[in-house]
Amino acid sequence: MREGMLGEPKELGALWLYDERGSRLYEEVTRLPEYYLPRREAEILRAHSTDIAEIGARTLIELGSGNTGNTRLLLDALAGTLERFVPVDVSEDALRDGAKALAADYPGLSIEPVTGNFERGLDSLPPGLIAFLGSTIGNLYPGARARFFGRIRSPLLLSLDLVKDPARLEAAYDDPAGVTEQFARNALDHANRELGADFDQAKLEYEARWDPEHEWMDIGFRARAAQTVSVSALDLDLHLEAGEWLRIEVSSKFRRERIESELAAAGLRLDAWWTDSSGDFAVAMVLP
Numbered sequence: 530m531r532e533g534m535l536g537e538p539k540e541l542g543a544l545w546l547y548d549e550r551g552s553r554l555y556e557e558v559t560r561l562p563e564y565y566l567p568r569r570e571a572e573i574l575r576a577h578s579t580d581i582a583e584i585g586a587r588t589l590i591e592l593g594s595g596n597t598g599n600t601r602l603l604l605d606a607l608a609g610t611l612e613r614f615v616p617v618d619v620s621e622d623a624l625r626d627g628a629k630a631l632a633a634d635y636p637g638l639s640i641e642p643v644t645g646n647f648e649r650g651l652d653s654l655p656p657g658l659i660a661f662l663g664s665t666i667g668n669l670y671p672g673a674r675a676r677f678f679g680r681i682r683s684p685l686l687l688s689l690d691l692v693k694d695p696a697r698l699e700a701a702y703d704d705p706a707g708v709t710e711q712f713a714r715n716a717l718d719h720a721n722r723e724l725g726a727d728f729d730q731a732k733l734e735y736e737a738r739w740d741p742e743h744e745w746m747d748i749g750f751r752a753r754a755a756q757t758v759s760v761s762a763l764d765l766d767l768h769l770e771a772g773e774w775l776r777i778e779v780s781s782k783f784r785r786e787r788i789e790s791e792l793a794a795a796g797l798r799l800d801a802w803w804t805d806s807s808g809d810f811a812v813a814m815v816l817p
Contacts, residue, residue, distance in 0.1 A: 530724065531763050533776075539767065541749075543668045543778035544619055544646065545716040552623035554712040559598070561708060563700045566664055569810035570688050571599050577803045577812070578606035584684055584814070588657025590615040592647040593665045600627075603660055603686075604635060613639040615655060617647050648673065651680045659683055664690040664810070667745065667781035671791075678795035685797070685815040689783045693809060695739035698782065702737035702746050710735040713748060713777050725761030732756050733775065744783075749776040788813070 533540035547555070559567045574581070586607055591600055591614070604611065614631070618624040621644045628642040643654070648669075659681065667690060669677060702709050713735055717728040733750035740747045752769040759766055769775060789799050792815055801814040 530720070530760070531765060534760070534763075534765060534767050538749075538774045538776050539769070540776040541716055541720060543716075545719045546712060546777065547618075547620040547623070548715070548719045549620065549622040551712065551715045551719065552620045554708065554715055557708050558704075558712055561701075561704050561706070563704045564709070565697075565701065565809060566690055567599060569805040569807065570662060570664075570812065571602060572805045573688075573803050573810065573812045574599055574602040574606065577801075578602065580801060580803070581606045581686065581814070582609060584658055585610045586658035586684070587611060588613045588615065588655055589660060590617065590654050590657050590683075591660045591662065592617050592651075593619075593661070593663060599662055600631070600660075601634075603662075604631070604638070607658070611638065613641060613655075613657070615641050615643060615657070617643045617645060617654070619644070619646055648677065651677070656683050658686060660686045662686075662688045664688050664780070667783070668778050669781075670779070674791060675795060678792060678797055681795070681797060681815070682817055684817075687788075687813045687815055689788060689811045689813065690780070691804070691809060691811055692744055692782045692784055695741070698739055698746055699737055702748055702780070703735070709737065713737075713750075716777050717750075720760070724763065725759075727759050729756065729758075740779075743779070743781070745779040745781040747774075747776060748778050748780065749774060751775075783811070785811070 533542050558564050587610055589611055624642045624644055628640050632640050714730055720726045721728055732753050734753055736751050737746055737748045752771055752773045755771045756769050757766055792799055797815050797817060799813055800816045804811045
């Protein structure tokens with residue numbers, strides 16, 4: 530948090546989106562007609578379940594496993610060999626609820642949830658097939674992606690949202706019903722509660738914009754007026770000028786050539802590349 534607040538632009542960070550309320554709001558986001566990502570991903574997982582099963586995984590590790598909808602498609606695809614499921618998520622409440630529901634529906638499966646930040650704890654996870662769904666990889670900056678890929682030693686099932694019409698992308702992150710805005714504003718509430726911050730929602734205007742240079746969605750708030758935000762847990766006073774940008778997260782969109790190059794630089798290879806029928810989304814099987 531301190532590092533982000535002292536950066537340029539100032540950044541709160543995507544982890545603050547996910548407390549109990551944030552996880553519920555994200556579930557609402559995934560049901561929005563504008564937010565196509567989970568439906569496109571589900572289409573691919575259903576169409577290529579046989580291909581995915583060929584990996585023969587006994588253990589499945591899912592990173593960022595708050596939403597279990599598409600997880601079930603994977604569990605079903607791997608039913609012939611799978612013995613253990615290790616979901617990893619920063620939201621303990623969402624992780625607990627998801628694990629409980631899955632345990633009821635998959636009684637023969639050992640479910641071992643891990644609460645934590647997968648960027649830090651990746652090396653301590655057991656060997657197995659790693660699933661990184663929801664195009665969450667897009668929340669990592671290129672340097673963080675390189676470090677993440679550099680620690681992969683097991684097969685990786687990776688989902689990626691692809692570059693497309695900016696108007697569609699912006700609609701997915703700024704829906705008419707305002708659910709995505711509520712989701713982003715929850716990060717401010719979370720920081721206020723946990724860090725003793727005093728972000729004033731009325732002084733910050735939500736914005737989700739396409740950045741063509743970096744090919745990512747830039748999601749955050751524009752200061753309506755000059756203001757100072759106190760963060761007592763960090764002994765930090767944050768000064769925002771009128772019109773200054775406070776980023777919550779980025780969501781990178783990908784092209785095959787770009788991700789293939791990033792994987793190769795980390796000693797990984799793209800073994801399979803599957804897209805939905807509209808060409809909006811991709812799921813890749815990546816091998817060391």
